[in-house]
Structure formats: structure tokens, C-alpha cells
């Protein structure tokens with residue numbers, strides 16, 4: 165089936181090719197932090213716990229949407245979910261389109277038996293929403309035990325994807341409708357090319373609860389999908405988008421709900437910078453997939469533990485005992 169084949173290709177290309185932005189960085193590298201060499205707390209006092217859409221996290225971190233829909237995806241999802249459960253952080257499932265088209269694929273997304281407590285986001289593309297009723301989407305979320313629905317807004321990816329749907333007519337209205345009618349909270353995410361103030365201002369008129377910025381500077385989805393076909397378009401648009409730091413800042417100006425710093429987040433320090441710019445937590449995708457490919461559940465756990473340790477050390481060096489203290493720090 166086309167969706168399953170595409171999923172396999174995405175995993176292979178993401179793992180084997182160079183798919184990062186080439187000349188554009190997240191902008192987080194330019195954020196200067198006010199190092200405090202005389203903090204009045206001890207490292208062990210630092211409390212990294214955070215809250216997101218009603219769930220408590222041990223650290224302001226989630227694994228962004230990656231996969232689902234194939235046997236290989238099932239193992240990836242389960243390894244990631246087990247590590248997230250152990251560490252007390254959140255996880256996003258990959259697009260549930262495959263299971264909506266083919267219900268027997270449900271178990272390739274199902275992780276609640278190994279991760280009963282984590283914040284778990286379901287996922288759908290904005291262009292696919294019009295194909296499914298509110299009831300059908302509600303059912304797909306409850307079948308995997310999701311706490312929320314993340315809708316990906318990916319015009320750039322769709323425009324370059326050989327089998328894409330570059331047609332967003334009615335997508336905003338459908339997001340607005342779902343944000344009112346679904347029992348679970350709805351939030352939106354990009355896939356690595358960023359959400360700017362124009363979109364954030366529009367989305368602020370709906371009932372969505374969060375924006376996961378997925379800005380430019382990390383994995384280029386124009387890059388990945390252009391390697392499946394439209395290479396010339398890919399060369400021109402590879403680095404297209406709004407860098408993560410800018411995206412966080414612009415969304416914070418326009419939107420009162422939660423914000424996730426994501427797209428090219430590669431350290432706990434990046435997450436700290438994102439929070440100081442206005443985010444509530446951070447999200448990481450490709451490095452987690454690579455850690456899983458190299459070391460399975462243990463590999464994911466070790467990688468995420470390192471990120472959490474970096475958040476803790478960074479907070480200590482800024483004299484921030486809690487995430488709320490961090491949010492009060494000046495840029």
C-alpha cells in the first residue's frame with residue numbers, strides 16, 4: 165500500500181542520508197544565556213518537572229511524532245514509548261492515516277501496554293482531515309489511548325512530496341471545528357519548516373491548546389521528500405522555513421496557549437533557550453530515531469537521559485530551580 169511504502173522510505177532516507185538543513189540553523193545558537201557563576205541552589209535541588217495539557221512530565225521534553233503503520237514502526241514506537249515511560253516524558257505517534265485507512269494496523273501504534281502513564285499524542289495531517297469525520301478521528305485517538313491530537317501543518321512538505329497533497333483549502337476550518345468538537349485537546353505542529361506569526365495569529369482564533377513550532381534548522385522534510393523524487397525542487401527549497409528560535413518568539417507573541425520548542429533541538433541547552441524564548445517544553449525527533457536504530461530501547465533511554473541531564477545542569481548554571489524560574493529569565 166502507498167502509505168506503508170512511503171513510511172518505509174521515510175525511515176530509510178532519514179536514517180541513511182544527510183537530511184539536515186544545510187545553511188540555515190535554528191537560531192538558538194545565537195541566544196546568549198546569562199551564566200550565573202554564583203547560584204544559590206545546589207544542582208540536586210533543580211526540579212525539571214513540567215506540565216503539558218493536564219499531564220505531569222519529569223522533564224520539559226517529548227519525543228516528536230515519528231512513525232506508525234508498519235511492523236518496523238511498531239518496534240520503533242514500543243522502544244521509544246518504554247524509554248519515555250521510564251523517564252516520565254511525553255511522546256508523539258506518527259501520522260495515524262495508515263490506521264484510518266487500514267484499521268488492522270492499529271497495533272503498530274499501540275503502546276499503552278508498555279507506557280500507561282505518559283502523555284501520548286495522536287497525529288494526523290491537516291490535508292487528510294477532510295477525509296475523516298470527527299467521530300472517526302475520535303475513535304482513532306481512543307483506540308491508541310492518546311491524550312491529545314497533534315495536527316501537522318506541512319504545506320512545504322506536501323508541495324515537494326512526489327505523492328503529496330498541496331491543497332489546504334478548508335484545512336483551517338477543519339482544525340477550528342476539531343478543536344471545538346473533539347473530547348481530547350487539539351494542537352498543531354509543523355514538521356521542520358516552522359510556524360510563523362501569520363499562522364499563529366490565525367490559529368489563536370481556534371480552540372487549539374498548543375503550538376509545536378517544529379522550526380527550520382533540524383531535519384528538512386523538504387529534503388527528505390525531495391530525495392524520493394523532486395530533486396530539483398528540493399535543491400531550491402531544502403533550507404526553506406522559519407528558524408526554530410524565530411518561530412518560538414513569533415508564536416509566543418500571538419498565542420496564549422502552550423508552545424513546544426522543536427525542530428533541530430539537539431541538546432538540553434537548546435530546550436532551555438527555547439523555554440527562555442517563550443516555550444513550555446522541547447521536542448526531538450530524528451536523533452531519537454537514530455538512537456533507537458543503534459541501541460533499541462536502551463539507546464533511546466540513554467540519549468534522552470543525557471538531554472534531561474543537560475537541562476538540569478543548564479538550569480543550575482542559570483540559578484533556575486524550577487521551570488517557572490527559567491521562564492522568568494530574560495533573553
Ligand SMILES: Cc1cc2nc3c(=O)[nH]c(=O)nc-3n(C[C@H](O)[C@H](O)[C@H](O)COP(=O)(O)O)c2cc1C
Nearest residue numbers: 228229230258259316355356382383427428449450
Ligand atoms: C522518520 C520521521 C518520520 C516522521 N513522521 C512524522 C509524522 O508522521 N507526523 C508528523 O507530524 N511529523 C513527523 N515527523 C516530523 C517530526 O515530528 C519533526 O517535526 C521533524 O523531524 C523535525 O524535528 P527534528 O529536527 O528533531 O528531527 C517525522 C520525522 C521523522 C524523522
